[in-house]
Amino acid sequence: MTHGSIPASAPRLPHVDALRGFALLGICLVNAPVIAGTWSLTEGAGAAPWDRTAVWLVTALVTTKFYLLFAFLFGHSFVFQEAGARRDGVPFARRHARRLLGLFLLGLAHALLLYAGDILMTYAVLGLVLFAVRRADPRALLGVAVALVVLLTVMLVVIGLVASGTEGAGQVSAHALKEMQARQSAWYRSDVGGAVHANIAAYRQAFAGALLYGPHLLAAMLTGLAAARLGWLDPARSTPPSAAGGRLLRLGLLIGLPGGVVTAMCSHGSLDARYFYLGQAVDILTAPALSAAYATVLLSLLRGRFGPRLAGALAPAGRMSLSNYLFQSAALAFVFTGYGLARYGTLGPAALACGCVALWASQLAFSASWLAHVRYGPMETVLRRVTGGRRRTVGGRGGESA
Template identity: 30%
Template sequence: METNPISLIPADTTAPIYADTVLSERNQEINERAPQPVAKADRIQTIDLIRGFALLGILMMNIPGFGFLWTTLRTVLSKPEGPDFYAFTIVGVAFEGTMRGLFSMLFGAGMVLFTQNKQESENGPTVAEYYYRRLLWLVLFGVFNAYILLWFGDILFFYGLCGMLLYPFRRTKAAWLIGLAIACLGINTIRTELWYSELRSNRSGYLEAVALEKVHKKPTEKQKEAKAAWEKFEKNTKRDPKKEAKELKAMRGDYGTVFAHLLPRNSDDEIYGTYFGGWDMLLMMFVGMALLQWGFFANKLPTSTYLLTLLIGYGIGLPISWFYVKSEVTWLVHPTQVVDNFRTIPFQVYDVRRILLALGHASLLILIYRSNVVPWLMKSLTAVGQMAFTNYLMQSIICTLFFYGYGLGYYGKLAYHQLYYVVACVWLFQLIISPIWLNYFRFGPFEWVWRSLTYWKAQPMRRTLTTD
């Protein structure tokens, strides 16, 4: 006969011990139900894989900002030959905009997964509170990246702000999410067209004013204003040796000099980016949320679907991208030609081509992942993606120390194509270090800080059999 263990306890101690046991079990149950980071075993590997690819690709776009004097690019592109021109063209056609677009899609998908993987707890913060706390910390990390690490191209600040708008749409059907994405695309298109229309109007007013002045007639006030606006635009598109020398001197200075030089740029970029860049990011985030519902990122679709997406993405996206980059080169070298020859700015194809190419890249990665052709590379990319937050900030740390004056001081010293040697080195470093790190730890160091701040509790860092 089975003995009741409670009957063996003296009567005066049974109640408190039994109550403590029940309370302990209840607390354990609550703790298990409380929101917490996703365990490694529960992560969607293909999402981490694609995120890792996008994260490494973003450095290709960022590297000129870290170490190249942008105004000299017009001289580089003036002749369609040489390694610098080819590097610009290849990166532009295949990757420009698509890496950030892909990263934005995955950010939108990740925000949905964050809410889906959490259960409401009876005591303590709600899932919504954790969600917004997470994003507020992300905004502050963006400020840290821009003002402490001194990367003026930071995206964390904007992702945090845009992410706050996603929560009400977390359960929205995919078709409506695509509708919201199209609405964002429309707003972007209209705003760009209004800007370009004004630019063309200034160009027309400038030509009219010049024609009148040649025959010694006085232009109208409106024509004078248009002429002044166009001349200002033209001046900003031309090289200024004094301004370039000042830029080089500042960026090769000590930390305080670089900080003071970049302070107004960072402030302006955060205001401008919030106002103009938000629609761009929201567009891709909504697309990513829809793709998550359809199972695209989670490797749930048939191989034929990924193959068809690959063919459409590259088959249509690459020709459009080639047109875009050719127009971009013309714009950088001879902007007047674009204004005179195009009633609509050719850059309106930007978002369409990057969506197509992003889907093509993601489909290719998933097909390679399924084929198990290069498992070591897939594993490394997945690790990079799992540590994307750390690796993104690490790119800022490495590149600023390599290019800025308080580090090695290589700012403006490398040819355009040589910048990608630095990219390759950073890639190699992160592809090697990330899987090694994750063999011993559950998170990257910055992921650990972010999660600990989000849950306001230090998260277990070291890998154990019970936590993984």
């Protein structure tokens, strides 16, 4: 793939699918505490030290880093989606619009029924921006991505400075948060109607967050689009080149890791709620470095001795990442809300994190078994029907998907 080119065909890239499969673990670790209502269990002097540690580690090492990785891969897949439309002889604009509509509707159902923090609707809206800039120079896309990160960081710093200088702001926010948590807990534990009502109420706050952090997602998507145009993940090249990989690892250790520590301190550490937005500003600025380091390590492992085995374990889950993303929410909603066991707010973060690892491992095994017999995951099949994608037999070539 040369500078600014679109490949004539779009075979799946196993290492990209493996990255997606790996990112599913981080997504589960971040989404699960919200669905399960565990964050409040770390408040107060009676919180177990292992629960405090789990929350701190997830915030420092996982939160933000993995949704950026997913957004990067979404932008990266755009080039292959366009190539697939060209290969199939259908107008890309129409297929892309139908695909985004399908994502939006799935996201809407996901937010109302299972998890108010849905990301699919945001992807659908930002996908329109990707279409608008698809012919832009890759280096210009990278410049815009950097500008978006810097501008959002500055905005959060300003908000944080105002909040840190306001006496009592943290206490008022904490009181309002406790009242909201009490209402949500009662709703989620009641029945299906209560869970849906709680999701609708929670979505109002989630929508504000989507607006605030949308530029960060867009920056990752633009970087992914530029990476595809420039061939950064081209299997014909070193993925990534060793010198570039070394730089990314150093950035992750010297910038991303300390940034995660500061963010955790502002959210769950020694600093009170007045410094939350300052911590978020640090997170916005430094999380991309740690995300890139994670990707670099995994890609290096995939090129090593056990690379084929690792790819075989991770890639199937990445190929059906949409199904796995929605199934995570469905499984968690069954355990913690009125859809099933109604255990909302009863499981500590440490135990929940272990459960997330077990859920992710089961998804790896299930995905491999499913794709051994069927070409696409169940929700990927639904989305392909909506977009008008051609049906392919097992063994045929299929383009990379988000």
